[in-house]
Amino acid sequence: xxxxxxxxxxxxxxxxxxxxxxxxxxxxxxxxxxxxxxxxxxxxxxxxxxxxxxxxxxxxxxxxxxxxxxxxxxxxxxxxxxxxxxxxxxxxxxxxxxxxxxxxxxxxxxxxxxxxxxxxxxxxxxxxxxxxxxxxxxxxxxxxxxxxxxxxxxxxxxxxxxxxxxxxxxxxxxxxxxxxxxxxxxxxxxxxxxxxxxxxxxxxxxxxxxxxxxxxxxxxxxxxxxxxxxxxxxxxxxxxxxxxxxxxxxxxxxxxxxxxxxxxxxxxxxxxxxxxxxxxxxxxxxxxxxxxxxxxxxxxxxxxxxxxxxxxxxxxxxxxxxxxxxxxxxxxxxxxxxxxxxxxxxxxxxxxxxxxxxxxxxxxxxxxxxxxxxxxxxxxxxxxxxxxxxxxxxxxxxxxxxxxxxxxxxxxxxxxxxxxxxxxxxxxxxxxxxxxxxxxxxxxxxxxxxxxxxxxxxxxxxxxxxxxxxxxx
Numbered sequence: 001x002x003x004x005x006x007x008x009x010x011x012x013x014x015x016x017x018x019x020x021x022x023x024x025x026x027x028x029x030x031x032x033x034x035x036x037x038x039x040x041x042x043x044x045x046x047x048x049x050x051x052x053x054x055x056x057x058x059x060x061x062x063x064x065x066x067x068x069x070x071x072x073x074x075x076x077x078x079x080x081x082x083x084x085x086x087x088x089x090x091x092x093x094x095x096x097x098x099x100x101x102x103x104x105x106x107x108x109x110x111x112x113x114x115x116x117x118x119x120x121x122x123x124x125x126x127x128x129x130x131x132x133x134x135x136x137x138x139x140x141x142x143x144x145x146x147x148x149x150x151x152x153x154x155x156x157x158x159x160x161x162x163x164x165x166x167x168x169x170x171x172x173x174x175x176x177x178x179x180x181x182x183x184x185x186x187x188x189x190x191x192x193x194x195x196x197x198x199x200x201x202x203x204x205x206x207x208x209x210x211x212x213x214x215x216x217x218x219x220x221x222x223x224x225x226x227x228x229x230x231x232x233x234x235x236x237x238x239x240x241x242x243x244x245x246x247x248x249x250x251x252x253x254x255x256x257x258x259x260x261x262x263x264x265x266x267x268x269x270x271x272x273x274x275x276x277x278x279x280x281x282x283x284x285x286x287x288x289x290x291x292x293x294x295x296x297x298x299x300x301x302x303x304x305x306x307x308x309x310x311x312x313x314x315x316x317x318x319x320x321x322x323x324x325x326x327x328x329x330x331x332x333x334x335x336x337x338x339x340x341x342x343x344x345x346x347x348x349x350x351x352x353x354x355x356x357x358x359x360x361x362x363x364x365x366x367x368x369x370x371x372x373x374x375x376x377x378x379x380x381x382x383x384x385x386x387x388x389x390x391x392x393x394x395x396x397x398x399x400x401x402x403x404x405x406x407x408x409x410x411x412x413x414x415x416x417x418x419x420x421x422x423x424x425x426x427x428x429x430x431x432x433x434x435x436x437x438x439x440x441x442x443x444x445x446x447x448x449x450x451x452x453x454x455x456x457x458x459x460x461x462x463x464x465x466x467x468x469x470x471x472x473x
Contacts, residue, residue, distance in 0.1 A: 012212050016176070021217060022367040023180040024239070027187065027203075029353050032245040032298060032311040036252025036263035038217050039207045039233030040288065041240050044273055045078040048206040049117045052266040053090045053155075055285030056223045063335060080203040085122040091270050092130070093123065094283040102423060106277050107151035111141040113168070141189065148194030150273065152277050158182055171209065179199065188312050192471040198330060200295065201241040202269060208234040212473050215254075218263060222290040232265055244299040247310065247354060251298045267292040282371050306354040307415055312471035315342070319427060319464045323442055336370060337449045338442035351471060356434065358412040370431055372410040372454060397402040409434040427464040439463045 018025035027033070040051035050058045057075045080086075092108055099106045110118045111134040118124045124131050134141045136157060142148045158169040158179065167174035168182040183203060190201050217232040240251070267285070271294040274282045284290065308314060316325035323338035326416050327347045342348065346364035353360040363369035414431050418424035430440035435454050441463045444450040457463055 009263070012210075015267070018367060020176060021180060023184045023187075024237070024364065026311055027183075027239045027241065027368055028248070028349065030247055030351075031242070032240040032247075032249035032251060034238040034240070034251045034298075035235070036215075036254075036261075037204060037236055037238035037268075038263060039205075039263045040220075040266040041077075041174065041207075042229065042231060042233040043077060043207070044079045045206050046236065047076065048266060050076075050088070051223075051288065052269060053092070053118070054088045055091075055267055055270055055289035056088070057227070058086060058088060065288065075224065077229070080120075083120065084119045085125065087122055090118070090121060090123075091153075091285070092118070094278065094285075095273070098281065102278075102280050105152070108153040108155075109141075109144070109151045110155045110157070112157050113159040114161065116155075118155070131261075141186070141252055145189040145193040145195065150193065150195045150199070153273055156186060170205070175442050180344050188471040190241060191309055191312050192469060197243055199242060200244065200272075200299070201239075202295070203237075203239040204266070205236040205265070208236050210234070219260065220265075221287045223286045223288040228307075232263075238264065238327055240295070241311075243303045243305070246300055247306075249298070262293065262297065262424045264293055264295070267293060272296070304354075306352070307359065308352040309469055309471070310350055310353070313351060314467040314469050315348055316350050316361075316465060316467045317342075318442055319466050320462060321445055323445075323450075325350060325452070326449070326467075327363055336452045338452055340448045344470070350467075350469075355412060358414055360411055361413055368448055369411045370413065372434065374410070403437055413440070415465075418462065427462075427466055428466050429463055440465070 007392075026200050032325070039048050041057065047057055050056065057077065058080060060074055060076045060080070069357040080434060092110065095108045097104055108130060109132045110116055110124070112119075113134045116131060118127075118131055132139045137143055141150075141154065141156060144154075159166055160169055160171075161167055162169060162171040162174045164173070164175055166178075168178035170176055170179040187201065190196060190199055193199070209273060213234045215235055216232075217234060220232045221231055240249075250356050251265065265288075267289045270285055270289050271292040274285075275294050275296065316324070317323065318338050321340070322342075323340055325348065326337050326339040328335045328337050339348075349364040350370075351362045351364070353362060362368070363370065409432065412433050414433060414436075415428040418427040418429065418430070431438065432440070432454055438454040439457055440452065440454055442450045443453045
């Protein structure tokens with residue numbers, strides 16, 4: 001810091017914005033997050049991963065390169081070095097025992113890309129049944145999600161090699177775009193899977209990888225009487241994807257008026273698995289695991305049923321002449337048109353965010369939102385109707401859905417079913433609450449790439465739209 005502080009000091013408190021991590025921005029709106037999820041250990045990767053699947057740190061098998069060195073059969077407070085086989089019992093051993101003794105339907109898989117952390121454990125180093133490639137066309141994660149054959153418990157590890165071009169684990173110097181692409185693909189697979197209604201997907205990091213957090217880690221129950229460590233590690237991101245999660249929810253809090261706190265760590269995953277799948281004979285995985293909060297508190301008592309699947313991509317079509325909703329002009333604020341031609345590009349992919357009885361229509365170009373364009377704020381109805389454009393999601397650091405600085409009515413859309421028949425339930429008239437008597441439609445029903453407007457009802461044909469998912473099925 002003394003030599004480079006004037007140049008790099010500000011980076012210590014830097015952060016990524018929605019422009020860099022658009023998938024996370026979308027997840028935070030469509031599902032839930034925790035701002036009180038702490039790493040289990042105030043240290044590096046391996047330690048936290050041992051907590052995540054064993055409930056404890058690892059016992060070192062010999063002298064390593066720590067300073068001072070950790071003697072044989074002592075707890076490892078840093079990454080294992082040298083790498084030696086691990087013999088500790090994992091959550092997967094307990095799941096297998098439970099499957100064999102109590103309930104045959106309890107199953108698990110660990111999906112890897114390259115190799116996974118579970119390979120360090122001697123029981124699974126050469127396991128090709130429960131430990132499989134994420135991308136295996138028959139037994140991989142995406143195949144299982146598509147076929148509705150996901151096991152009771154699934155773990156997914158990214159590609160750990162952090163050097164480009166294939167790294168997608170977000171560790172420097174990996175390109176975070178690849179990490180975003182992996183998360184998007186996994187979430188789309190889960191949301192569009194037949195298993196979705198009974199699934200909770202947790203996305204988190206083993207450790208924080210940074211330098212600073214303004215929230216100090218709380219005190220933690222020592223996993224062992226020999227451990228001098230009395231706190232959790234720094235907070236890490238945590239996302240919860242499930243139809244049982246209220247969109248936009250934030251979980252966890254500091255001490256409230258009643259003196260109660262709510263926070264999670266990696267052993268919360270173990271506690272949740274045990275409560276859900278091993279309730280007849282739950283395992284004991286250490287004092288930290290015993291003290292952990294499970295994730296049942298984040299689940300709603302009823303399932304959330306939006307009009308369209310959240311997060312996943314959709315094609316939106318004007319049905320009378322099958323014109324596709326389309327972005328013209330790239331990722332910047334630009335016009336939205338209706339085109340006769342259909343393609344698989346992001347220019348014709350959209351997702352929906354439920355907001356009460358209304359929807360935000362989010363484009364795949366920069367996570368922008370479909371917005372009514374009123375030049376100079378003039379609300380006098382032009383002859384051709386109000387144009388529609390993309391709007392930048394953020395302006396001056398404020399979210400566009402801020403009802404004070406921005407009129408959110410310009411970005412809300414109401415989809416009214418055509419009628420109560422099976423076919424009519426999937427066809428919609430689209431209006432904006434600021435102009436409820438005007439409908440969303442192409443300006444010219446015969447011209448290709450015609451501007452999209454809020455205008456008077458065209459009597460020549462019904463003004464109905466449809467939306468179909470383009471995600472994994």
